[in-house]
Amino acid sequence: MKTKTLGKNRNRRSLVITESIMILVALIWFVPVYYLIVTTLKTPQDATNNPLGLPSPFVFGNYAYAWEKMEYPRAFFNTAFITVASVALIIILGGMAGYAIARTKTKAGTRMFLLFMAGLVVPFQMNIISLYSIVKNLGLMNSHLSVILVNVAVNLPQAVFLLKEFIESTIPLELEEAAEIDGCSVPGKFFRIVFPLLKPVIATLAIITTLNVWNEFMTPLLLLQTRDKGVILQEVSRNIGQFSTDWTAMFPMMMLGVAPLIIFYIFMQKYIISGVAAGAVKG
Amino acid sequence: MKKTRKFYPGTLGKYFLLFILPALVIYLIFSILPFVFTFFYSFTNYTDMNPTNLNFVGFTNYIKVFNTPIMRKAILNSVIYAFVMTGMQTLLGLPLAVILDKKLKTRNVMRAVFFFPAVFSALIVGYLWSYIMSSSDYGLINNLLHQLGLGTVNFFGPKNALFSVLISQIWQWTGWGMVIFLANLQSIPKDLYEAAEIDGAGGLKRFFKVTLPLMAPSVKIVVITGLVGGMKVFDIIYSMTKGGPGDATETVMTVMMRQGVSKGFYSTGAAFGVIFFIVVMLISTLITKLMGKWSEAIS
Numbered sequence A: 001m002k003t004k005t006l007g008k009n010r011n012r013r014s015l016v017i018t019e020s021i022m023i024l025v026a027l028i029w030f031v032p033v034y035y036l037i038v039t040t041l042k043t044p045q046d047a048t049n050n051p052l053g054l055p056s057p058f059v060f061g062n063y064a065y066a067w068e069k070m071e072y073p074r075a076f077f078n079t080a081f082i083t084v085a086s087v088a089l090i091i092i093l094g095g096m097a098g099y100a101i102a103r104t105k106t107k108a109g110t111r112m113f114l115l116f117m118a119g120l121v122v123p124f125q126m127n128i129i130s131l132y133s134i135v136k137n138l139g140l141m142n143s144h145l146s147v148i149l150v151n152v153a154v155n156l157p158q159a160v161f162l163l164k165e166f167i168e169s170t171i172p173l174e175l176e177e178a179a180e181i182d183g184c185s186v187p188g189k190f191f192r193i194v195f196p197l198l199k200p201v202i203a204t205l206a207i208i209t210t211l212n213v214w215n216e217f218m219t220p221l222l223l224l225q226t227r228d229k230g231v232i233l234q235e236v237s238r239n240i241g242q243f244s245t246d247w248t249a250m251f252p253m254m255m256l257g258v259a260p261l262i263i264f265y266i267f268m269q270k271y272i273i274s275g276v277a278a279g280a281v282k283g
Numbered sequence B: 001m002k003k004t005r006k007f008y009p010g011t012l013g014k015y016f017l018l019f020i021l022p023a024l025v026i027y028l029i030f031s032i033l034p035f036v037f038t039f040f041y042s043f044t045n046y047t048d049m050n051p052t053n054l055n056f057v058g059f060t061n062y063i064k065v066f067n068t069p070i071m072r073k074a075i076l077n078s079v080i081y082a083f084v085m086t087g088m089q090t091l092l093g094l095p096l097a098v099i100l101d102k103k104l105k106t107r108n109v110m111r112a113v114f115f116f117p118a119v120f121s122a123l124i125v126g127y128l129w130s131y132i133m134s135s136s137d138y139g140l141i142n143n144l145l146h147q148l149g150l151g152t153v154n155f156f157g158p159k160n161a162l163f164s165v166l167i168s169q170i171w172q173w174t175g176w177g178m179v180i181f182l183a184n185l186q187s188i189p190k191d192l193y194e195a196a197e198i199d200g201a202g203g204l205k206r207f208f209k210v211t212l213p214l215m216a217p218s219v220k221i222v223v224i225t226g227l228v229g230g231m232k233v234f235d236i237i238y239s240m241t242k243g244g245p246g247d248a249t250e251t252v253m254t255v256m257m258r259q260g261v262s263k264g265f266y267s268t269g270a271a272f273g274v275i276f277f278i279v280v281m282l283i284s285t286l287i288t289k290l291m292g293k294w295s296e297a298i299s
Helices: A002-039 A044-049 A061-069 A072-102 A107-121 A124-137 A144-170 A173-181 A186-197 A199-214 A218-223 A232-242 A247-282 B002-006 B014-042 B060-067 B069-099 B107-119 B122-132 B140-147 B161-186 B191-198 B203-214 B216-231 B235-240 B252-262 B266-298
Strands: none
Touching: A002 A247, A002 B107, A002 B122, A044 A247, A061 A072, A061 A247, A072 A107, A072 A144, A072 A186, A072 A199, A072 A232, A072 A247, A072 B014, A107 A144, A107 B014, A124 A144, A124 A218, A124 B014, A124 B252, A124 B266, A144 A199, A144 A218, A144 B014, A173 A186, A186 B014, A199 A247, A218 A232, A218 B252, A232 A247, A232 B122, A232 B235, A247 B107, A247 B122, A247 B161, A247 B216, B014 B266, B060 B069, B060 B266, B069 B161, B069 B216, B069 B252, B069 B266, B107 B161, B122 B140, B122 B161, B122 B235, B161 B216, B161 B235, B191 B203, B216 B266, B235 B252, B252 B266
């Protein structure tokens, strides 16, 4: 009895020590983010003399400058449009294909599944040259549609996989049979009964693909040439390349570049972390 | 009778094709077709100067790739990058997950902090870290070193630039690995630990004998996605070093974007893409086999 409480105490003490060390490590891990945030509000002299201190004086003008230089509202809406359209298409088209494959236990069904799964092994980056020429020949160069379609094609295999597995393992066939008896057609069955039941896997997919698509830089760089079509990341790279004297003015640009996802993360943190884990473990 | 058969569960009839078609068309045009064309172009003399009159040139483009030092260097750098990145992500992420699985009061906040950089775009992380590591007056690390009375460290020399890039990426992606390891850890039944404890196994022994073998699934995922993802590295190089100094940090994708797309050497770029594909396939097959052996050995 006595040894047990002693052991418990020792256990608790070692937990406290572990926790203190880990808090220190976490603080160090956070320094780059903290540095990014405080530097956005500093003058160059202040940032050089006192890189990790709080800003004195606080300078907000850099944000206004970055906002204007990056043509932020336009870049934001371009990025948001591409992301929302891509994610919606990935989920709806992936859901339809995943459903059709899950409910078709024939050779054709299996072959279709394998065809999509091939996309999980082929790195699409190896094909950028032919992708470029295909997009050009289709007359889609410098259009948001081209970036959206490439995003969809790249992310579909994972979506089809996750959705098919989910439908097979959790949606009971009896449910669909009952709907059939009530005279429900296949599209009605899918959109009214099956699709709403896919919520958990759709949430996972939406999170993973939003992160992928929003942060995708190479596809827009390859396919969007004019500035009016460009995404936030292209604006960040264009401006940081251009001005290097007034270096603290670059930090608000980086901050504006990551801000939408920071906000997304702050509100959805729990879902993002579990979504990433679920997507990786099953995918 | 016919109608009931059409809607029999398990056969969707014509709806099988109708449901697959939209996804299939996009996938064929923007994934499969480019893949086929890459192979096709790699055997032709397609360049931006010669876009229509294509002739077959055999393996000329492949020989050209192997005779171009920057392309050889790029493949080597990508392989080094992928292995170091994956190794560190596992070596740091795994213990981190084990610690943050313990009953610590602040563990949820700490998990959020370590995962945080993973939501950033790698491009911006690259810009941020190039300021942090810069040798100019404003570089954060050198600034702090000067305040301690120490000399300047050049993070972007020809020998260490790739590793400086790696530091930023290890910072960014360790939390990602941790989250996947944590999900795996939480699925291990707790009574296994109790049994080990009764057998008198200490912390470290418990980790190697009980935890590690059961972590095989998540280690496999992190290692394979890490290696394949690492081979494709582009954004971080683009923003931190642009491949320099010299060709010290050139990777497959930076060279492909510049030589293949911007400079218009399409067919050589395509051959480079095929070789890249073969290297990725070789690595993932090899690692899958090794991981399979490891799972067998411990079970």
